[in-house]
Amino acid sequence: MSDTGTPQLLRITDICSTLKMSRSAIYREIKAGKIKAFKIGKSLRINAEEVSRYVATLENAEVD
Numbered sequence: 240m241s242d243t244g245t246p247q248l249l250r251i252t253d254i255c256s257t258l259k260m261s262r263s264a265i266y267r268e269i270k271a272g273k274i275k276a277f278k279i280g281k282s283l284r285i286n287a288e289e290v291s292r293y294v295a296t297l298e299n300a301e302v303d
Contacts (some may be wrong), residue, residue, distance in 0.1 A: 251265055253285075258294070270295070273293060274293050
């Protein structure tokens with residue numbers, strides 16, 4: 240039985256490997272408000288849809 244309404248919550252390490260970014264870079268993006276994260280217990284989690292939104296903003300960003 241699968242519940243499609245349940246969001247997929249990712250750990251920082253999952254996002255690091257997916258986006259090929261360091262932990263500190265992910266934390267900088269969270270602190271800057273570019274990625275929305277929340278705590279569950281003592282650990283941070285990020286919704287998979289939030290990661291997709293963040294990647295879309297990177298794809299639309301202009302290169303200097």
